[in-house]
Amino acid sequence: MKQSKVLRSGVTALSLLITACSSMPTNVTSTPNESSKSLGTTEGSACGSMLLLGTAYYFIPVGLNSRVETAYKRALEKKPGAKSLVNVTMQENWYWWVLGTARCVTVKGEAMQ
Amino acid sequence: MVGIGYRALRYRKRGGDAMKLIKQSILISALAALSACSGVPAQLGSTTTEVPKNVDFSQGRPINARACGFQLLLFIPIAVNSRMQNANEELIEKARGDYISDVKVTESWKYAVVGTVYCTELSATAYPRK
Numbered sequence: 001m002k003q004s005k006v007l008r009s010g011v012t013a014l015s016l017l018i019t020a021c022s023s024m025p026t027n028v029t030s031t032p033n034e035s036s037k038s039l040g041t042t043e044g045s046a047c048g049s050m051l052l053l054g055t056a057y058y059f060i061p062v063g064l065n066s067r068v069e070t071a072y073k074r075a076l077e078k079k080p081g082a083k084s085l086v087n088v089t090m091q092e093n094w095y096w097w098v099l100g101t102a103r104c105v106t107v108k109g110e111a112m113q
Numbered sequence: 114m115v116g117i118g119y120r121a122l123r124y125r126k127r128g129g130d131a132m133k134l135i136k137q138s139i140l141i142s143a144l145a146a147l148s149a150c151s152g153v154p155a156q157l158g159s160t161t162t163e164v165p166k167n168v169d170f171s172q173g174r175p176i177n178a179r180a181c182g183f184q185l186l187l188f189i190p191i192a193v194n195s196r197m198q199n200a201n202e203e204l205i206e207k208a209r210g211d212y213i214s215d216v217k218v219t220e221s222w223k224y225a226v227v228g229t230v231y232c233t234e235l236s237a238t239a240y241p242r243k
Contacts, residue, residue: 023220025217025234026219031164032161038162068220087156087162092197093150
């Protein structure tokens with residue numbers, strides 16, 4: 001009886017911990033400086049999903065909180081030597097895939113050296 | 114269609130209602146069609162690839178904006194797709210014509226039993242024009 005109460009409290013505490021979350025702030029645009037040189041347009045995407053616990057309730061994030069940061073890093077990686085982006089456009093798409101909802105972020109911009 | 118018809122026939126043999134099965138198939142197809150969406154693209158920060166000469170970079174001030182949307186029952190978006198654009202419009206408004214740079218994006222979400230609240234927060238530095 002006592003064990004079940006402890007287990008229930010543990011599950012509730014864990015649920016509360018995972019049911020709200022925030023990503024780290026990701027710097028997606030910078031001010032160009034005198035020495036910066038354009039390397040051309042680049043683009044990066046990253047997806048994350050909210051997975052299920054039961055049929056109607058989804059609250060387990062998988063890659064969801066880091067998707068902006070990952071998309072930005074991927075955009076920079078496509079242009080070797082790129083240090084930042086300017087003229088940045090950001091877009092998010094989402095789709096439902098029964099076991100969860102996926103959200104994808106695309107960061108497009110001009111890579112600067 | 115042949116597959117659905119065949120399944121419908123077998124379903125009837127088992128005592129089910131073929132019309133009910135067809136209605137369910139239509140409902141599932143409609144839900145699947147509705148359950149994917151693209152957000153509105155947002156142009157973040159001022160657009161320039163060169164150092165702007167008419168901006169005073171010694172007088173930057175922090176600005177921020179936030180917009181939220183609600184995903185009801187997993188696949189009904191309420192202001193979810195436009196939240197990036199809404200946050201960006203608020204940021205531009207707060208800049209009052211100043212040069213916007215160093216835009217930082219923070220995404221957050223909160224479980225709300227019948228859905229999920231998604232929020233986008235933009236913080237940046239606004240530099241006045243000379």
